[in-house]
Amino acid sequence: MTDRYSALSLFKEGLRGHKGWKQAWRSPEPQSHYDVIIIGGGGHGLATAYYLAKVHGIRRVAVLEKGWIGGGNTGRNTTTIRSNYFYPESVALYDFSLKLYEGLSKELNYNIMLSQRGVATVAHSDAEMEISARIVNAMQINGTDAELMTRDQIIAKAPLLNQSNTARYPIFGGVWQGRAGVARHDAVAWGYARAADRLGVDIIQGCEVSGFLIEGGRCAGVETSRGTIRADRVGLAVAGHSSVVAEKAGFKLPLHIYTLQAMVSEPVKPCLDTVLLYPGTGTYVSQSDKGEMIIGGGIDRVPSYAQRGNPPVQETVIAGLLEMFPSFGQLKMLRQWGGIVDVTPDSSPLIGPSPLPGLYLNCGWGTGGFKAIPAGGYLLAHLLATGDHHPISRPFDLDRFERCRLIDEAAGSGIAH
Amino acid sequence: MQLFTCPFCGPRAETEFFYGAEAGKTRPEPASDVKAEAWAAYLHTNANPKGATREIWLHQTCGEFFLMERDTVTHDVVQSVSLRGDAA
Ligand SMILES: Cc1cc2nc3c(=O)[nH]c(=O)nc-3n(C[C@H](O)[C@H](O)[C@H](O)COP(=O)(O)OP(=O)(O)OC[C@H]3O[C@@H](n4cnc5c(N)ncnc54)[C@H](O)[C@@H]3O)c2cc1C
Ligand SMILES: [Zn+2]
Numbered sequence A: 001m002t003d004r005y006s007a008l009s010l011f012k013e014g015l016r017g018h019k020g021w022k023q024a025w026r027s028p029e030p031q032s033h034y035d036v037i038i039i040g041g042g043g044h045g046l047a048t049a050y051y052l053a054k055v056h057g058i059r060r061v062a063v064l065e066k067g068w069i070g071g072g073n074t075g076r077n078t079t080t081i082r083s084n085y086f087y088p089e090s091v092a093l094y095d096f097s098l099k100l101y102e103g104l105s106k107e108l109n110y111n112i113m114l115s116q117r118g119v120a121t122v123a124h125s126d127a128e129m130e131i132s133a134r135i136v137n138a139m140q141i142n143g144t145d146a147e148l149m150t151r152d153q154i155i156a157k158a159p160l161l162n163q164s165n166t167a168r169y170p171i172f173g174g175v176w177q178g179r180a181g182v183a184r185h186d187a188v189a190w191g192y193a194r195a196a197d198r199l200g201v202d203i204i205q206g207c208e209v210s211g212f213l214i215e216g217g218r219c220a221g222v223e224t225s226r227g228t229i230r231a232d233r234v235g236l237a238v239a240g241h242s243s244v245v246a247e248k249a250g251f252k253l254p255l256h257i258y259t260l261q262a263m264v265s266e267p268v269k270p271c272l273d274t275v276l277l278y279p280g281t282g283t284y285v286s287q288s289d290k291g292e293m294i295i296g297g298g299i300d301r302v303p304s305y306a307q308r309g310n311p312p313v314q315e316t317v318i319a320g321l322l323e324m325f326p327s328f329g330q331l332k333m334l335r336q337w338g339g340i341v342d343v344t345p346d347s348s349p350l351i352g353p354s355p356l357p358g359l360y361l362n363c364g365w366g367t368g369g370f371k372a373i374p375a376g377g378y379l380l381a382h383l384l385a386t387g388d389h390h391p392i393s394r395p396f397d398l399d400r401f402e403r404c405r406l407i408d409e410a411a412g413s414g415i416a417h
Numbered sequence B: 001m002q003l004f005t006c007p008f009c010g011p012r013a014e015t016e017f018f019y020g021a022e023a024g025k026t027r028p029e030p031a032s033d034v035k036a037e038a039w040a041a042y043l044h045t046n047a048n049p050k051g052a053t054r055e056i057w058l059h060q061t062c063g064e065f066f067l068m069e070r071d072t073v074t075h076d077v078v079q080s081v082s083l084r085g086d087a088a
Helices: A007-015 A043-056 A088-102 A104-108 A126-141 A151-157 A185-198 A239-249 A311-324 A326-330 A373-386 B036-044
Strands: A033-039 A061-065 A119-123 A147-150 A173-177 A202-205 A209-215 A218-224 A227-236 A256-265 A275-277 A284-287 A293-299 A333-343 A350-353 A359-363 B003-006 B010-013 B017-022 B052-059 B064-071 B077-082
Touching: A033 A043, A033 A218, A033 A373, A043 A061, A043 A185, A043 A359, A043 A373, A061 A185, A061 A227, A088 A104, A088 A373, A104 A185, A119 A126, A119 A151, A126 A147, A126 A173, A147 A151, A151 A173, A185 A202, A185 A373, A209 A227, A209 A239, A227 A239, A227 A373, A239 A333, A239 A359, A256 A311, A293 A311, A311 A326, A350 A373, A359 A373, B003 B052, B003 B064, B003 B077
Parallel strands: A033 A061, A033 A227, A061 A202, A119 A275, A227 A359
Antiparallel strands: A119 A173, A147 A173, A209 A218, A218 A227, A256 A293, A256 A333, A275 A284, A284 A293, A350 A359, B003 B010, B017 B052, B052 B064, B064 B077
């Protein structure tokens, strides 16, 4: 059986009709006890399992996924990866993630198709240029790459942009992060799953957690659609279902669930080789390797678990796209979908112990946690293995609300995924 | 486009409305005795239910705050209730 992926193994398998590829991960029956159980087989849950086994040598680990791995927000997102945040705590977190992403294809022996094509956030006025300069300064002080671009530099990056001076949202310049980019979402989930499986982790799909086993005030395991499974420690990484699962553990979280939608156009020839965001319209767009335009915008402002978007936001996003790229008016839309995102009051994640001892949280990534998958997994693994925070995750503890130490990135950097 | 009902104006487009908060939270008083945990819970913690919910909404065009009962999965609206008097 061929296990390692390489150009040579691809060639050899090609010669024998691709019959010798080893299954990427097993589908084991759940055991009765694990050292660690992770609830949720999205990118964060799978990465957590991988780092537990790889960094901490904890291999009696199960990932429990109610549907199929990567079927939640990880498989629904627009795959922008960047670390252009405002606060030092955020840059420490997201830049750590970006650095892990930079080595990930090699580390996992799985091509996640990371393409560091840069992200440009366009400014539409002199005042916005000043705010852009402030953000660039903050990013540079925080130790990540950032550049203030002129109007001409932005236009050189994306010549199809609406260059009219009478445009509703004219181009004055913008913030550029060159190390930012995109990666293949499924590959991130599958790459972590395969690498974790190789280290002995059980990935159990079709296994929904419906309750907790609580003994002596501690989390001692979970009730699932496939029976009771005991564990010394449990990690929670279920994104849009965090409040639902937390309720079964007896606590509430500072979250609201909203739908975030995205859409893709028919594929066209290469015409946009960067990720572009207009704060004025709220629309952002990049082009996939297949040629489709991948288009996203803001959340539907109605709390929802429906996992589908409402038309008013679609209209806003498309109107914004046409303001940015009038020529895209000829494109036909292929698909539109929604994911349910877990939004915190300060748009920063929740990482740390939960109110139930033995249960640890990794949630609240809201509209922007794909870029954070390697870091989120690494930090939750650290918590599960040691019982303590890694210094990078400490500021993101649930206690920040009581301490009034919010990390308000919605206000700080005007985040968009 | 979904229609929500303002108790004052009647059925209007969803885009005219703004979600305020979950209904039923009571501000802890008196402020001098309120512990940080209780205050943080009041400000930030939500039940965030999957299914039936009761929420405070604002009809932005007329400025009316009201209570809406709806379902977060089906998006069905059960009813809008005026907050005038001691309705909620
Ligand atoms: C349209 C859209 C665009 C986005 N664009 C970007 C972007 O460009 N860049 C970016 O960084 N982020 C983006 N995001 C956000 C990003 O997708 C998420 O933050 C990230 O994928 C969260 O990963 P996760 O592993 O925590 O959650 P998920 O991938 O949602 O995984 C959680 C898993 O938990 C499972 N689960 C739930 N309940 C249970 C249970 N009771 N038992 C067992 N399993 C359960 C679910 O089935 C799911 O598979 C976007 C999101 C959306 C919806
Ligand atoms: Zn009204």
